[in-house]
Amino acid sequence: MNTKHLSENDTCPEKTGKLRIYSMRFCPFAQRARLILWHKRIQHETVNINLTNKPKWFLQLNPNGATPIIEKDNIIIYESSACCEYLAEMYAKSLIPSDGLTRVRHRMFIDAFSSVTGKYHDLLFSRVDKSVGMPALRNSLKPYEAEIKDKFFGGSEPVLLDFHMWPFIERFAVLEKTLGEKVMTEDELPKLIKWRKNMEDLDCVKKIRKEPEEHMIYLSARLKNELPDYDHDIENDPVL
């Protein structure tokens, strides 16, 4: 199941017993959870939500009215970091580092990543000039550049932190197109550039990534305060 984006007058699709994700196709936060679903190949159904005209039943699932939400039997989890932790932990094999110190450091990098997303949004919504915003965004990535020692943050296989970061790294291409400047440069962030290539080679990333032009369909509507075409090309979405 991969529904069109349901609105106020639509009913909630009947439960089938499968794990369900409430999502919006262009949502970077939902993409974090969707990446893990695909990486672990967890059978799931997707209920897409029109976030401009939300169904009441959706607000009952998450009072904040935001995607993603994971629902399994009577369990409801919202907030992308909690959804991802649930999927990372409850379905083999765990994506949470077993070593205590690494686990805590990754938690720190996950929590601190909102500083990166804040700077990304400042540039996207033109709240800051690129002469100030681009160096600030690059600087916010430097602790991640210093941390990565292998193909991925946890070693030779991706872990929770990699999936937490990826949706925004994917969207840097939108900034690069609109501002005409690379976010990650070889002289400042060479290890993260290699990491990005390793992430791009993952099946789950290939499966659900969107090109900058597709992201722009949604983002340019948001920037102009227009109704986004949420269902654009939905018939070509992969379903597991």
Ligand SMILES: N[C@@H](CCC(=O)N[C@@H](CS)C(=O)NCC(=O)O)C(=O)O
């Ligand atoms: N802190 C939340 C943020 C989720 C979020 O902001 N999702 C957006 C879509 S990308 C949303 O649902 N916004 C609600 C709205 O547009 O009213 C998380 O990490 O899950």
